[in-house]
Amino acid sequence: MIERPDGTPLPRHFFDRPVLEVAPDLLGRTLVRRTAEGTIELRLTEVEAYAGDIDPGSHAFRGRTARNDVMFGPPGHAYVYFTYGMWHCLNLVCGPVGRASGVLLRAGEILSGAEQVRKRRLSARNDKELAKGPARLATGLGVDRALNGTDVCSGHDAPLSILTGTPPPSDLVRNGPRTGVGGDGAPHPWRYWIDGDPTVSPYRAHTPRRRTT
DNA sequence: CACGTGATCCACT
DNA sequence: GTGGATCACGTGC
Numbered sequence: 001m002i003e004r005p006d007g008t009p010l011p012r013h014f015f016d017r018p019v020l021e022v023a024p025d026l027l028g029r030t031l032v033r034r035t036a037e038g039t040i041e042l043r044l045t046e047v048e049a050y051a052g053d054i055d056p057g058s059h060a061f062r063g064r065t066a067r068n069d070v071m072f073g074p075p076g077h078a079y080v081y082f083t084y085g086m087w088h089c090l091n092l093v094c095g096p097v098g099r100a101s102g103v104l105l106r107a108g109e110i111l112s113g114a115e116q117v118r119k120r121r122l123s124a125r126n127d128k129e130l131a132k133g134p135a136r137l138a139t140g141l142g143v144d145r146a147l148n149g150t151d152v153c154s155g156h157d158a159p160l161s162i163l164t165g166t167p168p169p170s171d172l173v174r175n176g177p178r179t180g181v182g183g184d185g186a187p188h189p190w191r192y193w194i195d196g197d198p199t200v201s202p203y204r205a206h207t208p209r210r211r212t213t
Numbered sequence: 214c215a216c217g218t219g220a221t222c223c224a225c226t
Numbered sequence: 227g228t229g230g231a232t233c234a235c236g237t238g239c
Contacts, residue, residue, distance in 0.1 A: 048231070057231070067224055084232050085221030091231090104231055123234065135232050180231055207217090208229090 006030040006041060006111070007164030012153040014162075015075035016095035023049035023103045024173050024192045026092070030165035031108060033141040034157065040113030040141055042131055043165060044105060046193040046200045048178045050091070052100030057178060057185020060100035071100040076153040078160055080138070080145050087135035088144050092152060092162075106134045106179070106191070109199045117141065133201040168194050182206030 007030065015022055026047050033040040050058040052071060059068045059081065070079045071093055079091040079102050091102040108131045110117050117130050117140040124130050124140075131137040138144070143160075152160045172195045179191060179201070186206060193200045 050231075059231080062225085065225070081231085082223070083230055085223075085230090087232050089231065106231085133232070139233095178231070185231090204232090206231095 006032075007166075009153065009155070010162045010164060012074075012076040015092060015153070019049045019051055019094040019099075019101035019103060020190065022092075022094045023047050023190065024175070025167070026103060026105075026162075027173055027192060027194055028165050028167040030111065030163040031105065031141075032161045032163060033113075033143070034159050035116070035142050037116045038113055040116055041111040042108040042137070042141065043111055044108045045197045046107035046191070048104040048106055048192070049190040050102050050104060051188075051190070052102070054099075055101075055185055055188070056183055057181040057188065058100070058102075060102075061185075064100070068100065070149045071102050072098060073149075076151060078143075078147050078150040078152055080143060080148040082145060083135075088138040089134040090138045090141075090143050090147075104134055105137055107132050107193070107199050107201045108137060109197070110140070128198045132199050136201075172196070176203065177205075179204050180206055182208065 026044050029044050031042045052058050052060040060071045064072050075093050075095040077093045079093055090105045094101045110130050121130050121140045131140050150160050174195045175189050175192045
């Protein structure tokens with residue numbers, strides 16, 4: 001048998017570690033999305049860690065609700081949420097169970113299946129923008145709440161899975177403040193990216209929305 | 214390039 | 227009723 005060039009599926013124990021270990025370790029890994037139209041492979045270039053019940057920036061900080069329920073479950077599952085009235089974002093739940101931590105997948109490079117992704121990302125001016133930002137990534141891969149709770153460690157035919165890929169040399173891994181996170185969660189430098197990669201999204205500070213009254 | 218703002222739903226308070 | 231782990235587009239330098 002010929003091993004796939006992108007490697008083998010990451011086992012569940014990969015995700016059953018503290019989120020600050022898992023997040024940087026996801027860089028360079030290959031996210032696989034299988035749809036009726038075919039397979040998309042994406043090399044992760046930017047992620048953010050959310051440390052659950054101890055992290056004011058996390059959806060799980062104020063306790064378990066219907067929306068964040070998946071974060072309180074076992075690691076290696078997808079947490080997909082809907083925000084700003086039109087976008088979805090994709091996270092991977094990390095351990096330990098009950099901590100409700102997760103990694104937001106913020107950006108990546110499309111390795112295969114770009115034709116399928118371009119159809120969903122008509123506003124992208126070039127292929128570097130196809131998954132440059134968390135909502136763009138989810139949109140391009142056709143990820144919505146139907147995939148919330150999906151096991152990403154369940155094998156070759158799953159709608160979502162992660163392969164070992166090729167992690168970058170450690171000196172290219174950078175970290176800094178999380179994008180769009182304000183309040184007490186803002187200071188944490190828990191955004192990780194591959195230095196110099198053109199698919200990494202630009203940093204934006206948190207901007208409180210003006211009232212519409 | 215930096216900045217400001219409208220779009221458009223839904224979970225939570 | 228409020229505001230968000232965002233994006234796209236317009237304006238102005």
